[in-house]
Amino acid sequence: KFAMVAPDVQIDDGKGTILISSEEGETEANNHRKLSDFGIRNGTRLQADDFLQDYTLLINVLHSEDLGKDVEFEVVGDTPEKIGPKPSEPTSKNITNGSDDGAQPSTSTGK
Numbered sequence: 001k002f003a004m005v006a007p008d009v010q011i012d013d014g015k016g017t018i019l020i021s022s023e024e025g026e027t028e029a030n031n032h033r034k035l036s037d038f039g040i041r042n043g044t045r046l047q048a049d050d051f052l053q054d055y056t057l058l059i060n061v062l063h064s065e066d067l068g069k070d071v072e073f074e075v076v077g078d079t080p081e082k083i084g085p086k087p088s089e090p091t092s093k094n095i096t097n098g099s100d101d102g103a104q105p106s107t108s109t110g111k
Contacts, residue, residue: 001075002057004050011038012045012058022051035061 006022017038021027030038040046042063049056067074 002048004048005052007048007050009046009048011040012047019046020048 007020008018008022009020011017011019018027019030019038035044040061042061044061046059046061047056048059064074
């Protein structure tokens with residue numbers, strides 16, 4: 001749903017419990033476990049990091065009895081329109097006299 005390439009997901013409880021790792025094979029044993037097996041309940045926060053795309057999501061888990069038939073979960077909230085690397089910082093240009101052609105102001109002393 002979040003278009004993550006190589007996510008690391010951990011419980012945001014200060015203990016560092018990793019649910020999903022971008023390292024192959026590291027958390028495969030978790031694939032068939034339920035969230036409740038990890039103590040995740042209503043109000044638990046998860047942190048998902050995607051280092052390849054340089055972004056982090058904080059996920060609040062909220063229990064709901066109002067989901068539609070055969071719907072296991074729903075993502076609600078602000079999600080980015082386009083997932084991808086952060087834009088690079090703009091480079092500053094030296095602009096002299098409103099021009100960026102590299103011309104320098106005159107230093108002559110006209111007599």
